[in-house]
Amino acid sequence: MKSMTGFGAASRSRSGLAAAVEVRSVNNRFLKVSVRVPSALSSREHEIDALVREYVTRGTVNLVVRLDLRERPVKVRMNEEAVQAYRKLLARLGRRADLPDAPTLDLLARLPGVFEAEEIDAVLPDSDWELVRAVIVTALRRLAAMRRREGSNLRKDLAGRRARIARLVGRLGKRAPRVVAENRDRLRERVKALLGGGGEIRVAEEDLAREVAILAERSDVTEEITRLSSHLDQLGEALRAEEEVGRRLDFLAQEMLREANTISAKSADVEMSRLCVDLKVELDRLKEQVQNVE
Numbered sequence: 383m384k385s386m387t388g389f390g391a392a393s394r395s396r397s398g399l400a401a402a403v404e405v406r407s408v409n410n411r412f413l414k415v416s417v418r419v420p421s422a423l424s425s426r427e428h429e430i431d432a433l434v435r436e437y438v439t440r441g442t443v444n445l446v447v448r449l450d451l452r453e454r455p456v457k458v459r460m461n462e463e464a465v466q467a468y469r470k471l472l473a474r475l476g477r478r479a480d481l482p483d484a485p486t487l488d489l490l491a492r493l494p495g496v497f498e499a500e501e502i503d504a505v506l507p508d509s510d511w512e513l514v515r516a517v518i519v520t521a522l523r524r525l526a527a528m529r530r531r532e533g534s535n536l537r538k539d540l541a542g543r544r545a546r547i548a549r550l551v552g553r554l555g556k557r558a559p560r561v562v563a564e565n566r567d568r569l570r571e572r573v574k575a576l577l578g579g580g581g582e583i584r585v586a587e588e589d590l591a592r593e594v595a596i597l598a599e600r601s602d603v604t605e606e607i608t609r610l611s612s613h614l615d616q617l618g619e620a621l622r623a624e625e626e627v628g629r630r631l632d633f634l635a636q637e638m639l640r641e642a643n644t645i646s647a648k649s650a651d652v653e654m655s656r657l658c659v660d661l662k663v664e665l666d667r668l669k670e671q672v673q674n675v676e
Contacts, residue, residue, distance in 0.1 A: 383627065384676040385532030386410070386441035390525030392517045400450035401514045403521040405434070407529065409673055410442040411629075419447040422506040423514065430518060437522040438529075439626055440676045445521075447514065449506075464495045529676065536675055540631070541621055543668045547638070548614050550661045554645065554654065555607045561651045603648055606641045613638045628675035635669040 386409045393402040415434045417427050434443050472485040490496060506514065613634050620627040620634065642665055646658035 383533035383537045383621070383623075384526075384529040385536055385674050386529070386628070386676050387532060387674060388525045388529040390521040390523070390528065392520035392524065394513060394517050394520075395450075396513060398451060399510050399513065401517045402448045402450075403445065403514075403517045405443060405445040405518075405521045405525050407438060407441045407443045407525060410440065413438060413440050414442045416442070416444045417447075418445070420449050422449060423447060423511075426506075426511060426514075429515075433515070433518055433522060437526045438676075440628055445518070447518065449514070458497055461495055461498055464493075465490060468493050468496070533675070536671060537621055539671055540617075540668065540675075543664055543671070544614060544617050544621070547661065547664050547668065548611075550657055550664065551607060551610045551614065554603070554657050554661070555611075557651070557654055557657065558603050558607065561649075561654060564651075603645045603654075606645045606648075610638055610641045613641070626676050628672070631672040631675055632669070635665065635672050639665045639669065 386407060388407050389405070391402070391404045393400070395401070413435065415431050415438075417430050417434070419427060419430065423430070430445065430447070434445060468490055469485060472489075475481075617631070617634050617638075620630050639662065642658060642661045646655065646662065649655050649658060
């Protein structure tokens with residue numbers, strides 16, 4: 383089991399190139415990858431996206447690559463065509479203004495376009511890309527390791543919640559038949575009280591039994607408790623599984639909450655209602671935690 387929340391970082395440098403990578407992931411129903419890279423790596427974005435998908439199958443992933451090329455020697459060349467053009471223009475300006483001074487070297491050097499620096503980050507060479515790729519893979523592996531550690535903690539937490547839910551379902555299962563019997567006895571006593579014990583009106587036993595049966599059917603939660611028990615078994619299997627089970631756990635949590643709501647709606651018994659409240663609280667917590675599972 384893996385969590386969808388994690389962080390990984392790595393850095394490396396050689397021959398004037400320093401690369402640093404940070405990758406973060408948070409919850410999402412699907413996989414959403416966001417990559418931020420300098421212009422030198424813009425042509426590699428699809429490769430970086432593919433690398434992320436090798437390590438993550440679900441969640442929002444933000445990956446940032448930073449490059450530092452300041453230690454790499456920069457080539458500068460003089461634009462001779464620009465220099466000649468400036469000289470001609472300045473000479474023409476001098477003649478028109480009747481200024482005998484010729485343009486100085488200091489003036490020419492400060493004019494735009496005279497000197498041009500090589501674009502060191504236009505496209506990263508393949509040899510440099512291999513280094514950056516290795517740094518990205520290291521960061522992704524660290525992200526995956528953290529997600530596994532968090533997933534182990536989630537598994538323990540979910541197993542504890544499953545045990546608490548199972549105990550509540552067991553108590554509901556024991557209480558449900560007793561509620562039917564108590565309702566039957568309560569109905570008998572109510573009929574006796576209404577009749578006053580001495581009137582002409584009599585209630586046949588079969589009529590009373592029929593009313594009890596109708597009442598029992600309306601409040602019967604056997605099917606819901608059976609389905610809850612089945613869902614708990616599937617939850618246990620999912621917690622022991624090795625593959626990604628986040629969506630399966632999310633579905634089971636929703637189904638169990640639906641069954642708990644049905645039991646609560648059918649129950650007029652105080653004890654059953656209290657158990658339903660406790661059950662729904664635990665299921666809400668379970669559902670919240672499940673949102674973190676990949």
